[in-house]
Amino acid sequence: MRTIPDTFDQSAVAAIDGRLEDVAAAHCVRIPWAVESGSRAWGFASPDSDYDCRFLFVRPAAAYLALWPARDVIETPLDGLLDVNGWDLAKAVRLATAGNATVGEWLRSPLVYDGDPAFRDALLDLLAAVTDRGRVRRHYLHVGRGQWAHARAGADVVRLKRVFYAVRPALTLRWLDDHAGVPPMNLDELLAETDLPLGVRAEIEELRLLKARSRELGEAPVPPAIAAWVEQVLAPEPDVAPDPGSAVRERANAGFRDLLDRWAPAGR
Incomplete structure (x- = not known):
């Protein structure tokens, strides 16, 4: 499947397609x-x-x-416009089991360069079986605290671009307070489904x-309502999971082996 909009820079999309093909060939992997x-x-x-x-x-x-296994990350050069890298399936399952929500977000991204829905659905089913809500909360807490610290350029100044990277996990924590299931990754959906002070x-x-x-x-200058709200959301969260x-872990192992049987390429 492919769901890339026409508004994307088509030369950038073509370059990404080329990098993915090169990675698959050079590393003997399936993507x-x-x-x-x-x-x-x-x-x-x-x-x-x-x-x-x-x-x-x-x-x-x-x-x-x-x-002596190969690295579980494949990175391609950063060039100012393209940031293309990926994780081994084993790394993805291992991190998701520990609570990392990134894999689930990748699987639910609405913008797909190339993907097999059967793989996505099978991995989402495995994640649902091994993911714990408390560990997911801890993931968003760590992301939010790290990004908010990175956004603060000084006592009274923030890097505005980075504010969003702290707001989104804070919104996700509030969403988890009020909803069951998997939180949305998109800011519009989080805003629509989360109660916020009007000033924020x-x-x-x-x-x-x-x-x-x-x-x-x-x-x-620090947006005052956002700053107060982000710090209020992040501060009391316990850093435990x-x-x-x-x-x-055994369920994760079994699910990984099933995925490997279905999706591993031929080769040594």
């Missing part, structure tokens, strides 16, 4: 899922936002028996409009 992540998929891109392609890859089955909502929308038409937001336990 059953490749999507756009980052601000474009999250719904707050700038005119100069780069293209963040993320993919999942599977090595030949024998590669997972090697005493207004500042987010104002900043979002500015980001949509500006190539470089730079630094500015339950251990997956042996039964969950």
Whole structure:
């Protein structure tokens, strides 16, 4: 399947397609899922936002028996416009079991460069079986705290571009307070489904409009309502999460082996 809009820079899309083909050939891997992540998929891109392609890859089955296994990440060069890299299926399952929500977001991205829905659905089913809500909360807490610290350029100044990277996980934590199931990754959906103080909502929308038409937001005084709200959401969250336990890890192992049987390419 492919769901890339015509509004994307077609030369960038062609370059991403070429990189994915090169990765598959050079590393002898299969890439059953490749999507756009980052601000474009999250719904707050700038005119100069780069293209963040993320993919999942599977090595030949024998590669997972090697005493000296290959890296579980494949990266391609950053060039200012393209950021293309991916994770091994084993890494994806392992991190998701520990609570990392990134894999689930990649699988639910609406912007797909190339993907097999059967692979996506099978991996989503496995994630549903091994994912714990408490571990997912801890993931978004860590992301939110890290991004908010990164956004703060000084005591009274923030890097406006980075504010969104703290707002989205904070919104996700609030969404998890009020809803069952899997939180949306898109900012519009989070805003629509989360109760927010009017001042916070207004500042987010104002900043979002500015980001949509500006190539470089730079630094500015801290948006006061956003700052107070983000810190209120993130501060009391406990930095703990339950251990997956042996039964969950065995379910993850079994699910990984099933996926490997179906999706590993031929080779050594």
